[in-house]
Amino acid sequence: MRFTRIAGTGHHVPPRVVTNHDLEQLMDTSDEWIRERTGIRERRFVEPGTGSSVLGAEAARAALKDAGWKPTDVQFIVFATVSPDLYFPGCGVLLQAALGIPEIGALDVRNQCTGFVYGLAVVDAFIRMGMYDRVLLVGSEVHSAGLQMNTAGRDTAVLFGDGAGAVCLEVTTGEDGSRLLWHHLHADGRFARELSILSPGSANSPWITKEMVDDGSAFPHMNGREVFKHAVTRFPEVIESVLASQKLSRDDLDLVIPHQANERITEAVRKRLGVDESKVYSNIAKYGNTTAASIPIALSEAVSDGKVKRGNLVCLAAFGSGFTWGASLLRY
Ligand code: UT7
Numbered sequence: 001m002r003f004t005r006i007a008g009t010g011h012h013v014p015p016r017v018v019t020n021h022d023l024e025q026l027m028d029t030s031d032e033w034i035r036e037r038t039g040i041r042e043r044r045f046v047e048p049g050t051g052s053s054v055l056g057a058e059a060a061r062a063a064l065k066d067a068g069w070k071p072t073d074v075q076f077i078v079f080a081t082v083s084p085d086l087y088f089p090g091c092g093v094l095l096q097a098a099l100g101i102p103e104i105g106a107l108d109v110r111n112q113c114t115g116f117v118y119g120l121a122v123v124d125a126f127i128r129m130g131m132y133d134r135v136l137l138v139g140s141e142v143h144s145a146g147l148q149m150n151t152a153g154r155d156t157a158v159l160f161g162d163g164a165g166a167v168c169l170e171v172t173t174g175e176d177g178s179r180l181l182w183h184h185l186h187a188d189g190r191f192a193r194e195l196s197i198l199s200p201g202s203a204n205s206p207w208i209t210k211e212m213v214d215d216g217s218a219f220p221h222m223n224g225r226e227v228f229k230h231a232v233t234r235f236p237e238v239i240e241s242v243l244a245s246q247k248l249s250r251d252d253l254d255l256v257i258p259h260q261a262n263e264r265i266t267e268a269v270r271k272r273l274g275v276d277e278s279k280v281y282s283n284i285a286k287y288g289n290t291t292a293a294s295i296p297i298a299l300s301e302a303v304s305d306g307k308v309k310r311g312n313l314v315c316l317a318a319f320g321s322g323f324t325w326g327a328s329l330l331r332y
Contacts, residue, residue, distance in 0.1 A: 003174035004127040006167050006332060007134075008069065010062025011300035012055055013044040013163040013287060018144075023158055028151040034158045039263020043161025043288030045144035051085030053094035055164035056140035059296070060099060063136070067168035071099040074168075075132040077106040078123055080115030080139045080292035082321070083146060084108070087200065095138060112195075113259045113320020114185075115139060115292035116165075120316070120328045121183035123169050133171040139292035140164035146197070148219035156220040159262075161288030165296025177331050178310055184242045185326040191230070194223040195321035231261060231319040235269040239317050242327040250275055252313050255302065259318035260284040260294040269317075281307065291320065308332050 019042045020031035034040055046055065056079060064071060079092040086094075090108030111118040116139040123135045143160035147153060172179055198217040200208035212218050235258060243249055250273050258266050263284050270280045281298050290297060295316050302308040312332045319325040 001173055002128050002130060003172050003179035004124045004169050005172040005174075005178045005180070006330070007170040008063045008065070008067025008168040009166070009296070009300040009303050010059050010064070010066055011163065011165040011297040012058035012062060013297070014046045014050070014055065016045050016047065017042050018045045020158070026149050027154045027157065029154050029158055037262075037264070038159060039282070039284050040159065040288045041285045044163055046142050046162050048145070050142060051094070052081045052083050052140040052142045052164070053085050053091040053098060055142065055162065056081070056091060056095050056138040056166065057098040059140065059164035059166040060095060060136055060138055062300070063166035063168050067170075069134065069168055071101050073134050074099070074101055074104060074136045076104055076126065076135045078109060078119045078135065078137045079106065080109040080111065080119045080137075081141055082110065082112050082115070082291050083141045083143055091140065111324045112322060113261060113291050113294070114318040114322065114324040114326050116295045117183065117316055117318045117326040117328050118185055118324070120180065121185055121326070124180045124183065127169060127171050135169045136166065137169060138164065138166040139296045141291045141293045143291070146219065148216060152216060153219055155224060156222050159289045161290050163287055163290040163293045163297050165293050165298075165300050167296055167299070179331055181329040181331065182242055182245050183326060183328045184238050184245065186234070186238065187322050187324045189322065191226070191323040194226050194323070196221055228262070228265060230323055231265045232268040232272070234319045234323070234325040235265070235317055236272040238325055238327040239273060239315050242315065242329045246329060248313065248329070253279060253315055254312035255279055255281055255308055256315045256317065257281045257295055257298045257302065259320065260287065260298065261289050261320065303332070
């Protein structure tokens, strides 16, 4: 039998810390509002001009080291981001060039906050079917370059941060129990515009104008309450369904790593699942919402802190723009 296991994890966040008080200087907001509504205290921002592929390459190098792989051991790259360096080509090829692994395939995943979970399911399918034995999966975001850093953009500008996480995934027989178990992926495109950036885009003609920048459509737009309402339902639903697919229950879980969207969402999900605080990972206070990077950053931290050990049952779950949501269940 062919299964997939995590051979190594790594993450990288830029050193520049931006506190809620720093944001108070740029827009009409307060540390108290941000902490109470979201749980965020600070986030990391890159130095201007640093793209997502650069953070992704740092995270990838850390994951390769953890796995004991050379870059040339990688047979395929999957890169999840909503903040690519370029409109095209995607970050996968930029990462490939940065790591010096010419000619292997590189796929970009555009599933926003659920990008890492979608990417993991794709890699698992490739490995199980025998197409590849060793794949590098990266989630990376540089949000700071694309936020509207004034009062008009405050409802989203205070939420997002920069960072990257990566995992090395390899084929296994699964005999020692360490393997990805299953994934459930969902989307509901009727809500596509509830959390979106509307331009540049081919639905506009021309696809970008100065007016689009001035009127804010080139920046994130979010119907926060609608996103919140769906998130607190979909997270527990998909966690329960992926557990049920393996005839497991919430009591079997060692750790849930939810996408870090909002501490209030994480807490609502924890209560609905009825699991102890120690079983739900949270680092949003330090990094804010890092979209496709939040789960691999959290996983890498949890592994290096000893909160995830070999054999533990871990559920990775995400909800976000699309709407998209999903969960991956694994024995680490
Ligand atoms: O990764 C997935 C993507 N995102 C999410 O999961 C986010 C889901 N949504 C949320 O987390 C919450 O809806 C937010 C944290 C974004 C907002 O919290 P809320 O409790 O839903 O606030 P609200 O949008 O209803 O706004 C309440 C008030 C408004 O003022 P009025 O109309 O009551 O006078 C806003 O204008 O807060 C105001 N406000 C702010 N005030 C200070 C909005 N943003 C800010 C801000 N600082 N940054």
